[in-house]
Amino acid sequence: MRDPRRVQLAKTIVRHSCRLQPGETILIESFDVADGLLQDIVEEAYEAGGIPQVCLRRTTVLRQLLLHGSEAQFRKQAEIDLSQMKQAQAYVGLRASENLSELSDVPPENMALYSKLVMKPVHADWRVKKTKWVVLRYPNASMAQAANMSTAAFEEYFYTVCNVDYDKMSEAIRPLVARMEKTDRVHIKGPGKTDLRFSIKNIGVVPCAGARNIPDGECFSAPVRDSVEGTIAYNTQTLYQGAIFEDVVLTFEGGKVVKAEANETERINKILDQDEGARYVGEFSLGFNPMIREPIRDTLFDEKIAGSLHFTPGQAYEETDNGNRSQVHWDMVLIQRPEYGGGEVWFDGELVRKDGRFVVPDLEGLNPERLA
Numbered sequence: 001m002r003d004p005r006r007v008q009l010a011k012t013i014v015r016h017s018c019r020l021q022p023g024e025t026i027l028i029e030s031f032d033v034a035d036g037l038l039q040d041i042v043e044e045a046y047e048a049g050g051i052p053q054v055c056l057r058r059t060t061v062l063r064q065l066l067l068h069g070s071e072a073q074f075r076k077q078a079e080i081d082l083s084q085m086k087q088a089q090a091y092v093g094l095r096a097s098e099n100l101s102e103l104s105d106v107p108p109e110n111m112a113l114y115s116k117l118v119m120k121p122v123h124a125d126w127r128v129k130k131t132k133w134v135v136l137r138y139p140n141a142s143m144a145q146a147a148n149m150s151t152a153a154f155e156e157y158f159y160t161v162c163n164v165d166y167d168k169m170s171e172a173i174r175p176l177v178a179r180m181e182k183t184d185r186v187h188i189k190g191p192g193k194t195d196l197r198f199s200i201k202n203i204g205v206v207p208c209a210g211a212r213n214i215p216d217g218e219c220f221s222a223p224v225r226d227s228v229e230g231t232i233a234y235n236t237q238t239l240y241q242g243a244i245f246e247d248v249v250l251t252f253e254g255g256k257v258v259k260a261e262a263n264e265t266e267r268i269n270k271i272l273d274q275d276e277g278a279r280y281v282g283e284f285s286l287g288f289n290p291m292i293r294e295p296i297r298d299t300l301f302d303e304k305i306a307g308s309l310h311f312t313p314g315q316a317y318e319e320t321d322n323g324n325r326s327q328v329h330w331d332m333v334l335i336q337r338p339e340y341g342g343g344e345v346w347f348d349g350e351l352v353r354k355d356g357r358f359v360v361p362d363l364e365g366l367n368p369e370r371l372a
Helices: 004-017 037-047 059-068 071-085 108-130 141-146 151-162 166-182 265-272 361-366
Strands: 025-031 051-057 090-095 132-137 185-189 195-199 206-208 218-221 229-233 238-240 243-245 249-253 256-261 281-287 308-313 333-335 344-347 350-354
Touching (some): 004 132, 004 151, 025 037, 037 090, 051 059, 059 108, 166 218, 166 361, 243 265
Parallel strands (some): 025 051, 025 090
Antiparallel strands (some): 185 344, 195 229, 206 218, 229 249, 238 243, 249 256, 281 308, 308 333, 344 350
């Protein structure tokens, strides 16, 4: 018997996120998953009249390829993967690594080469721009452990946060989009060192309610590239390129990270030195999924935490392009609810969110009790 929670999520993925039409090809790239939700997505694709294609991958095998990879190897992989991607009108990335730190011993220079030669042409330049796509995790023991939950409890949590009412969320985001489109100056305040100012004038704003990520619940823009001034102290752990970073503090001058500190200060600076754009910011976003309250060291979840924001060194998205180009796109999260120290978000001198709650009437529909 099919699990109704999985069936509902598969339907959201195929019908809402990918908007799959009869006769369209949907490429499902599945990391470390070969059953369960994957099979439900395939079944739902058939019911929508689509043509599902499945590519199974293993993170342990990817690690081996990255450890010994050469430029010739990565270029050939990109050629093969891009040929496959070009034949699909929709894409689903389903990821369930059995070890969240599986890639932690891959040298940063190898990761950078892979990002440049494979991820950029296949995903950043083609999949993101030319397909209807969505990426999501899969509930397994590794994710449950990272979240400090039992496997059963995490599975229940997973389907709760993923199966929120995205139609209601889409409507509630509209006033925030309107405000951000008119905003010039943003001021982020928080306890300790966080005091950050930047402009988002004429950059563009994108609402996110299940079209590209699941779970979802954010609205993003990007700072004018050279406008960022001040310091931000993030209060959630972040997993990037297989390593866990915490107590990250970034200081900006003229838009550039001039000082980066963390538990792994040397490593974070190596990542930010991969190219010029890695020390500039490509995304600013407010998170508001009502069912996501605590970080679990998984970006797809943590960046949607109710009462959070993320401020992202690296590549800008095409829809909110501030001109920054980088192989890096690193979503670092700051939670501003009272139990995490609080904080404020100001738009053009007006306080719009305090301690994680929207405080202006037109945005109150994004507070958890209204979205849940």
